[in-house]
Amino acid sequence: MKFIERLFGKKQEKEESHPIVFDLKDISATVKEEMKKQENELKPVVKERYDHIRQALKELDTLKKELLDARPIENASKRGEKLGDSNRDNVVNNLNLIDEKVKVPGNTSPLTASEFYNDAKSILKTVLDNTNRSLLYIKALYPQEHQKINQGLAELEDSIDELYASIIQGNKKISELDKIIAQIDDVQRIGQEIKESTEKMTDLDSRYEDAKKKLSEETARKVELDKSKEFERAKQLENEIRTITKKLTDAEAEARRLFTPLSKAISRVEKQDENKRCVLSADNRHILKSIKSNPAAAIERNIEPFLSELTSRIESGELGLKDQMCDKALKQIQILSDKKIISSLVKQREEYLSAKEELTTELNSLSVYQKKEKIERELEAQQSHASSVNSDMDMERRHLDSLEEEMERARTVLLSSVRNVFGSDVTIEYEIQNEN
Numbered sequence: 001m002k003f004i005e006r007l008f009g010k011k012q013e014k015e016e017s018h019p020i021v022f023d024l025k026d027i028s029a030t031v032k033e034e035m036k037k038q039e040n041e042l043k044p045v046v047k048e049r050y051d052h053i054r055q056a057l058k059e060l061d062t063l064k065k066e067l068l069d070a071r072p073i074e075n076a077s078k079r080g081e082k083l084g085d086s087n088r089d090n091v092v093n094n095l096n097l098i099d100e101k102v103k104v105p106g107n108t109s110p111l112t113a114s115e116f117y118n119d120a121k122s123i124l125k126t127v128l129d130n131t132n133r134s135l136l137y138i139k140a141l142y143p144q145e146h147q148k149i150n151q152g153l154a155e156l157e158d159s160i161d162e163l164y165a166s167i168i169q170g171n172k173k174i175s176e177l178d179k180i181i182a183q184i185d186d187v188q189r190i191g192q193e194i195k196e197s198t199e200k201m202t203d204l205d206s207r208y209e210d211a212k213k214k215l216s217e218e219t220a221r222k223v224e225l226d227k228s229k230e231f232e233r234a235k236q237l238e239n240e241i242r243t244i245t246k247k248l249t250d251a252e253a254e255a256r257r258l259f260t261p262l263s264k265a266i267s268r269v270e271k272q273d274e275n276k277r278c279v280l281s282a283d284n285r286h287i288l289k290s291i292k293s294n295p296a297a298a299i300e301r302n303i304e305p306f307l308s309e310l311t312s313r314i315e316s317g318e319l320g321l322k323d324q325m326c327d328k329a330l331k332q333i334q335i336l337s338d339k340k341i342i343s344s345l346v347k348q349r350e351e352y353l354s355a356k357e358e359l360t361t362e363l364n365s366l367s368v369y370q371k372k373e374k375i376e377r378e379l380e381a382q383q384s385h386a387s388s389v390n391s392d393m394d395m396e397r398r399h400l401d402s403l404e405e406e407m408e409r410a411r412t413v414l415l416s417s418v419r420n421v422f423g424s425d426v427t428i429e430y431e432i433q434n435e436n
Helices: 002-007 024-069 078-101 110-141 143-226 229-274 282-293 304-316 323-336 339-365 368-422
Strands: 020-023 426-429
Touching (some): 024 078, 024 143, 078 110, 110 143, 143 368, 229 282, 229 304, 229 323, 229 339, 229 368, 282 304, 304 323, 323 339, 368 426
Parallel strands (some): 020 426
C-alpha cells in the first residue's frame, strides 16, 4: 500500500527515489487494486451527487404540477390565454420526458455515472431545444411559474454537471488503468502465442530431423543394395540380355535381307492376289504375310510351296519383271531353298531366343529391383516430407518473427502507459517463458 500511496500522490516524508521493478503479475495486481480503490473513493461522491439530482428531479415534478394548477395573470387576452395554454402543455410534456428518461441508477459505479451523465445531458438538451419558445410564451401568463421552472431546470443541469466534474478525473484514471489491463492482456496473449509457436517450431524441427534421419538410412540402404552381389548379378544379366538381344536383332535382320531381292516379286504376287488376278492358296497367302511381317519366323516354316509358285510366276513372266530382276530373284530363291543355310539361321535364332528367355527368367527371379524400387519410393516420400516440413518451418519462423516484433511494440506501449500512471522510474521484467 505504501508503494501505491507514493505512486498516486499520498503525502509522505521525503525519501530517496529508487527504480521500481515489476513483473507482469505485479503490475496487473497493483492496477486492479488501484482501480478498485479509485472506484470505492468515487462511489460515495457519486451517491451524494445522485441525491442532489433526485432532489432536483423531484423539485421539477412539483413545479410541473404547480404550472398545471396556475392561473394566468389578470387582464390576459383570450387569445393570449389560448396560446399560453398550448405552450404550457408543451412545457409539461417535455418535463414529463425528463421524468420518464432521466432515471438515476441504483449502481454508484463511476463508469455507470459517466454513462448516466451523457444520457441525461442529451435528454436535457432535447427538452430545452423543444421548450425554448414555449417558455417565452408562458412567461407572459405565468411569470412566477416560468421563473421557477427555469431555475429548476438550471439546478438539475448544475447537479448533473457537478456529478461529471466530481468523477471526471477519477474516471480518467480508471480509464488509464483499464487501458493498462488491456495492454497487459495483449502482452500475455502474444506471449502465449509465442510459446505455442516456439513449441510448434520445436516439433517441426524434430520432424525435420526425423525425416533427414530416415532419408539418410534409406540412402545408405540404396548404396548397400547397389553394392550387393545380387544387384551386380542383375546388372550382369541385363548386359547379357542386351548382348543377346543385339545378336537376335542381327539374326532377324539377316533373315529379312534374305527376302530383300524378292521384295518386288512378292509385292506383285500380293497385289495380284488382292485383285483376284491370280489367287494364292490359303497356305501360301499365310506364308506371304509371314514373310512381310516377320521374315525370321517365316523361315522356320515350310516355305517351299510358296517359293515354287513364286518361281513359276517369275519364269512365266506373269509378274512383269525385267530379265535382270528375274535372274536376281531366281538366284535368291535358290539360296532360300538351301536347307543348310536356312536351318543354320533358324538354329542360331532359336539359340538366341532360348538364351534370352533363360537370362530373363533368372533376372525376373531376383527381387533386387523390387527392393530398389521400394527404397526409391521411400526416398522420394521422405524427401517430399522433409521439403514440406522445411516449408512449414520457414512459414512458422516468419510467424514467430512477426509475433516477436508485435511483442516488442506491445511491451513498449505498456511501459509507456505504466510510466504515465506510475512514474518514469518504473521498469518491467518479464517471465523467461515469454522470452524467445
